Amino acid sequence: MVSNAIPIPGTQIEARPWVDELHQWVTTVDHKRLGILYIASALMFLAIGGVEALIIRIQLMRPHNDFVSPEVFNRMFTMHGTTMIFFVAMPVLFGFANYLVPLMIGARDMAFPRLNAFSFWLSFLGGLLLYFSFVGGSGLYGAGSAPDVGWWSYAPLGARAFSPGHSSDYWTLALLVSGFGSIGTAINIIATILCLRCPGMKINRMPLLVWMNLVMAGMVLLAITPLSAAQIMLLIDRYLGGHFFDTQAGGSAVLWMHFFWIFGHPEVYVLIIPCFAFTSEIIPVFSRKPIFGYPVMVAATVCIAFVSMSVWAHHMFTIGMNSYANSFFTLTTMAVGVPTGIKIFNWIGTMWGGRIQFKTAMLFSIAFLFQFLIAGLTGIMMAASPFDWQLSLSYFVVAHFHYVIVGGILFALFAAFYYWYPKMTGRMLSERLGKLHFWLFLIGFHMTFDVMHIPGILGMPRRIYTYEPGRGWDTLNFIITIGAFIQALAILVFLANLVISYVKGARAGNDPWDAWTLEWSISSPPPAYNFATVPTVASRRPLWDLKHPEDPDSRYE
């Protein structure tokens, strides 16, 4: 499967003026360029959301600190949460899905390239709308403000009586608009996977990354639609005299919670399943073994998707549901632990008996396993609803979900960056800077989020801009803040690595990791049309078959 790059008129011209280049990027419908645009915009928002996190941490560094006012603090945690979930995590994962899914199934583009571009620009517009609230939040006289209702915007805090002005409208519009973008991308991923697989790629031969993105896209359709519906209902409440969530006129605050969390919990899996996908590609390659238990991995993923649709009210154990409802959601939430545990065992089974190469991508993947294990176990603790009556809304829960999102999702994402950056740019990321990034981030992460569990146990609620001294929280918060700055430093190393390696990195060649999926059969970066001739595959690891004609996988499947 040697790639013989065909020059296409108009794409191979050297030294175009930058305006042309920019025009090419803005009008592109190429899945690879859109993938990179998604990733770049997510990195931009990551930097912004990171600065917001640092402002929060400086304020909480010591009791009665007055670095920012309570109003600013509340805006910061609202914007931090909203930005990181909707404008960092989702876009960056969609970016990788966009880039990798067509390459891995031997397709030349996504099924609907223009819908793809439309979806990206909608998501990006959503992010801009959210940040426009800083200038336009209070109307046109310039004294803007960002939303300060928390990233759940619980009713009735989001009602006009408690949130006047337009700042929370920008929040609503940002989620609504980017939500439509997400739905478009999900439809596109599903259609691409179902319709554009190359000859021989039966559904049980798809790489696990493709399988998991298929499941993720299905979940996006089920999770984002109720969120969009709720946002529309909120707009009706605020502007058309509706009373869905307006408690002062008999509306229901609890209804909003149900709408939000029936989105919010599947959303966690929308974010983590693509990260399972990265891990399921990276661990086999650096262990030099195929994934252990492919069919079980697929079944576990589908199982997680189904069960995770019935766990949402574990975010609501404190709202006074009756004992039967609390028991039901305790059971379903604990049940998710089973397929998730199976996945962790299968990854360990993949490493077992292998010859593990500790490249930076593998280091991040191993750390992902370790941290995801802990995040899962603290999740089990909070699934026990009485335990959650103590832990919920405290810093323990903040530590738990940052363990999932940073320790899990972000670590897996960094692994994906180190693994696929050579394919995207044609250059290797520096391993030296990569290891520095890894160890700095690991130390910072554990300093921040391991310690953060303790103030929760000692009764510190989340979302407070200051606290009383003498409750045993002071030193802990100081350590947490130092850890946050170490993480920020590590992110700077990472960004520097991205830039320096783009210019000076070693040439990657087609297949720097001696890997087995189709994207490594073509040049790095791939040509616009991906495959000069559409490949034909006979097993789950087409490049293994090619490299080991004496012992191909196709013999065993």
Place this chain on the structure above:
Amino acid sequence: MPRKTSTLRFLAQTILLLFWPAMTVWASDPKGSSSNGTNIFAPASTPAKSIADLSVFVLVITGIIFVVVLTLLLYSVIKFRGRATDAGREPAQVYGSTQIEVAWTIIPILVVVVLFLATARVIHAIQDAPEPAGTLDVIAIGHQYWWEFRYPKLGIVTANELHIPVSDPSHPTPTFVQLLSADTDHSFWVPELAGKTDLIPNHPNRMWMDPQRTGVFLGQCAQYCGTQHAKMLLRVSVDGPEDFAAWVRAQQNLAVEDTGAIAGKRVFESNACMNCHAVAGTAADGRFGPDLTHLMSRTTIGAGAAKNTHDNLRLWIQDPSAIKPGSLMPAMKLSDADLDAVVSYMETLR
């Protein structure tokens, strides 16, 4: 291999860090001590105690899972690391094993069943507990950013500092609290007495506690409710039977009429103060802010934002946002003379 040793060291440290909370918590268990913190592992009441017991059980089970899986992970990372002698040879290509997959599916299912049954028992015991005869009923109403407490059977209205009787296990006198909200969502959380329960408008909730030692228990609003969510603090004073009866008698009285503070009373009633605050036995019957009838019986002002001292009280009335920015009480812009008069009137409300 220096890299491997640093991996090991890091993992050892992380395990220690993970178990550190549990260790510090148990080491500092303040059984019998009079100062109460907000530690969920220092329970002083039945619901908090059964939660803490369940928590220890769950911690032990998850701790065992952690050690087992971590051992497997560490073993495979160390044992199966690539060596220079491999020189390009690939390991045996293993695709899976049905027996192993079945084993690591069934064992977690059994663990989940055990955890669920233990949890369901505690849920039922706490949520479906009957109200015994000696129950004290209290209504807690969450406001932006303070707590209103009503004792419907005793005719008491107070704020921010809840007084309840100690409960003798052989003759329980638990307190059942009905939770309401006047505006946004709040959450009632006194970690050493019970888990938290939200106060949601149009959605009455209920919680209970039967504290078994006296003292002041701290807590605060746990559900983000607006600008000053952080300073919506909560104090529960658990009194012995005589102390509680004395407190009830004092609270049931109308406000003391002190002729020395008549000027301050006039300021209070001729300004907007009385629109929001009530003083029983006078014309002031506002309900938007805390009831001030027995203000001086409370140790803090501004829902725990400051100690109830002369200077703090004066500063609070002059400009609440100096103590609690975002508080819904406006600065009254009183002249110094009026300010002093109204503060001395407040100080007569015992």
